Amino acid sequence: MTTPLIVIGAGGFGREALDVVVAINRATVEPFFELVGVVDSNLSESNRGRLDARGVRYLGTEDEWFNSRRSAQFVVGVGDPSVRSRIVERWTSAGYDAATLVHPSVGIGEQSTIGQGSIICAGAQISTNVSIAEHVHLNPNSTVGHDSIIEDFASINPGAIISGDVRVGLCSLVGAGAVVLQGLEVGPFATVGAAACVVRDVPSRVTVKGVPAR
Template identity: 55%
Template sequence: MNIDIVVVGAGGFGRETLDVLDAIEKQSPGSWHVLGVVDDAPSESALLLLSRRGIRWLGPLAEWLLTNPSAAYVIAVGSPASRAQIADQIGSHGLTAATVIHPRAEIGTLTSVGEGSVICAGTQVSTGVEIGPHVHLNPNSTIGHDARLEACVSVNPGAIISGGVVILDESLVGAGAVILQGLHVGRGATVGAAACVTRDVPAFTTVKGVPAR
């Protein structure tokens, strides 16, 4: 039986999340039924692209919540801080956050994935990993053994998180970045694209370069 779902976010990652849902439905027909997308201020181009694939814009988030929806939801907003705020807003309405994992993602043994997370195609998650709620693992990212990613972390395409790394809430790891084994990334930190992190990153700090500074 199809489960109704709404994607929160009409931008690029919203459409990528729709692709993940499409892939799940192709492999397991009857999994999800996409009702549409909610977004407070979608661009004209975003609405056009949604229209081309037959996806409805359901209006701003607050207005949609006033309709007393019963659908599951997934937050497809790239900014970790914005995603956390939206999760708090929706959470007060008691809705269910859907966990969306592409069939071509590889998930190791003894690994847990929090509600509302999106794991894209080509992602490799090793054994013993803890993934918190509303985490985004973009295409072809790699998460090493026994790593821990807390709520609303974003790992951008091609990034490599080595074994035993801990990444705290609302942090972002840029495309192609590497974080070496056993390091700690503080809350709200940003690791720049293609950076190589060789030491712990303090909270609310941006690091970039090789080695990252």
């Protein structure tokens, strides 16, 4: 049975989420998801054109979707963790269930779990005994090492490397190409800048950058 699905957000990551949906459907005998379209409350003209170019229906704002009283599962393709958290709270409070998207090319080790609403993009690698919580984004070619924990709403950006036994906290973001060394913790709502190398714990709500990250 095909599951109706909407993607919330028509920006870059939202359209990458569309790519994951397409790849999942191509990898199955019959499509797993029925892509209903995209909801975006702040759609730019350029992103509207990008949706039109790929033949994806724009469904209107969040309020317009709620007023339609239609049903579907949802995923939030918004890169900012805190914004994503607020959107998810609204949709789950309205009674909608989140889907989980995992690109067929993703490598997943034994004893690893992926929470509801998470989006795992092409080329991501999840090692053994990894816990990916809910509504996490693993961007293309990111890596999460053994025994690590990625908490709710965290974003691991393209090419970032999370070494083994690392905890990445609630609503935190690890930038593109950054490295977090083994056994460390990135606190809740923290940001690791692109290409940084984290060599010590990152406190909550702190931004670090550079090599080593400060």
